[in-house]
Amino acid sequence: MRSVVCCIVAWFVLLQGELHAQTSYPEIKKIYENVDGTLSIDSYMQALKGMDARANELVRGIDDTQERGRATLLWHTYQRENIFRYWKAIGGRPADLQKLRPCQLSTDPDVPELELLSPEDLKNVLDWYFRVNKSATSYARMKECLYGIKSEKVRQAYAFGLLERELQVNGMSKDLEPVFEVFRCCMKNREIVERVNELEKMYTPVRENAIAPEIVLPDDKGNTFRLTDFQEKCVFICVWALDSVNGADELDTFAEAKKVNEKWGEGGIEFVNIAVGASEDMDKWRKILTEKKQTEWMINLFCDKTKSAFVKDYLIEALPRYIFVEIDGVLRSGWFISPANQSLFKQMFTKNVWFYKRVGI
Template sequence: MAMKRKLLSLLLLFLSVSAFSATISGSRIGANEKSSGFFVEAFSTKGRVLYKTVKFDEKGKFTLDFPTSEALIYWIDNFPVYVLPNQNLDIILPERKTGAFLIGGPADQKATSPAMLVESNMKMNGKSEIDNLLINEIHVAWADLTKEKKETLSIKDIDQQYENEVKLINKSKEPGLVSTANFYNDMRYMELKLQYLRSHPSIKVDKNYFNILDKISLNNPAVNSLKAIGLRSLVTNYYTFSKVSQGADIKEDDLADNGSVGKMELLIKKVNNERLINEQLSQIIIYHLSINGWDTDLDKIMLAATEKTTDPAVKQNLNDLREKYSKVSKNALAPDFSMPDASGKMVSLNDFKGKIVAIDVWATWCIPCMHSLPYFLKLRDKYKDNPNVAFVSISTDNAKSKDKWLNFLKSKNMNGIDLHAGDEKSSSFEKAYNITGIPRYILIDQQGKIIEDHAPQASEPGFEKLIETALKSK
């Protein structure tokens, strides 16, 4: 009896697992077992639930079986396909061809370009494409509109495209799909309206132009079906379109800033979608810290973000970042460092006690650094006779590139305080000061406290102004 119950339990378990599964099979035109495979991704409230590389067999066919109890959008080779549990789909991926083009030199000297899709759409065997490929149809239709119209695109064209997609969506009888498809259509509509404003900055629109904002919610369940890049684009476009609707200039730096404090506040105040909070809010904060460092305004945001975050790993990371960056922020005691100069002599921050220390963190391979470095050197020369300020250039070139750094110093006649952070003898300068990008400028006062850990670039007037202010307060 016990054995029968055990067998029955195993049977029920097997049936419960197999009862909720989606099988996607198909082929790619012109593919075989030597053809490159493709990625398949799927997302839900938990984030990415499927990430797999699918290979072709000798006939260019493939099969993917994924157990799931919910309808999902599968991003198959970047094509969104709506799939219900227990569905068996047979799809045909468009052909990819590798072209060849001249890269200069003799006519027979050629290089191959990356594989490109021959068509922009996929097909399906045996089922109506109005359901499973509806989301993809929306993507393709909006993309085609921008390609076809280009410079002649008008607001009327955008409105007409939106209505065309609404009519197409209404042909579907699947409620969940209709809701998701409407969200995608609304999202693309807003995106193209925003693009139109960017390309026509002088045009005046009335308040009705922004009515689509009333239909779009960042808490819509369909948000969870987006890829990570789609989430980031959605938040940026929604924030920008919303601010412009309130009278903001579309060219404002805040609207183009990936680490915008305004975006953080938007997510904290208006969004309850866990995936957006756990993924996007933390990414915006990380970007802000890497570019701007820590400030007191961010402290309140970090506390609110940590409280709202539900993923333990993300929550811990935010706490770690808060501790890490707040230690090297305005008015904090600057961490000491010790590293060699061009002659090999070790130089430390303590050597500059009682002086304002202006630091330029750079590298020979960094193009933006090369643009700003001459301004720093010009200032260093300007203040060379001032005993109250020291200009220190710190190269992050690694140990293998030390000779390149030394040769660069000679070629530019740099004979001031020039240090090498990539040397094995150096302290962990980059880690201590959270150097995540260069050029990076740091100003330290006479008491060894940080004036600015992310100071303006030396090419900007604000850099020298901070030095002058510090000198006057001595």
């Protein structure tokens, strides 16, 4: 009987500790929610000490050791986020971040408590660690996780997750190509390694500087478009979804790219839009082309998403997508920046203009 009572008491104490920990996490986060960008760095650092003291009281009140370790990691993450948001609020100058970095409560990401976190919390902890301490590229983040952190959970949940997201959003860049070998060297999970090999095989044909896979699609005039017929020009392509409510609005965004056209010289670039939909959507497609007057100077193509090789060859998933093919059919990017980001788009869109002029193109 006594042992049963002891077990019940122990269970109750543990439960109380866990409940306190669970209810403390949002309380800890709330401490760091507000950022006053009018404070001087010295005043902010003083205010941060007060926030840290309040959070420390909450964490120390957690009885269960594992839960306290988990809460501590999240506490330090909320603190890093606050530092980063304050830094952005005061102008985001590198020298200011150097002054603020020593305020961090911890800077070592290789701790055993990482294993206690959910995948979502794990992502947040490492995202904010890299954001404040490294400002690293996706490749550098993956490499540091694979080489510098012992946790296999980090490698699987964070590093591999980061690889998948990076490929989906930006495709395979030159900087990303070496990461596949790093995964093969460091990953213990053979299923993940096999998946990495599959991703490499999928994305290699549409990597930067590869010869762009052929595109063969019907246009709105009843002709057949072939990408290889345009190898003497650059080809800029917008891929948009017919079944999306605002999918056709992307044609208005795409038309903004023509404002940069004069920098390429007469006839130096072709603008092509590809509508992705089902075969029964062709009437809807033609109606949109009639309404969108700017499509008169574009090449307008239709892609049947269930039959066309284009969807598979270019890994068309999330739309819209922009594809840039340079002279001689070289793929600059299968995931090019949208003209909606005007300043960065103009810089990226025209980055090879002077090269073309030097060689007389």
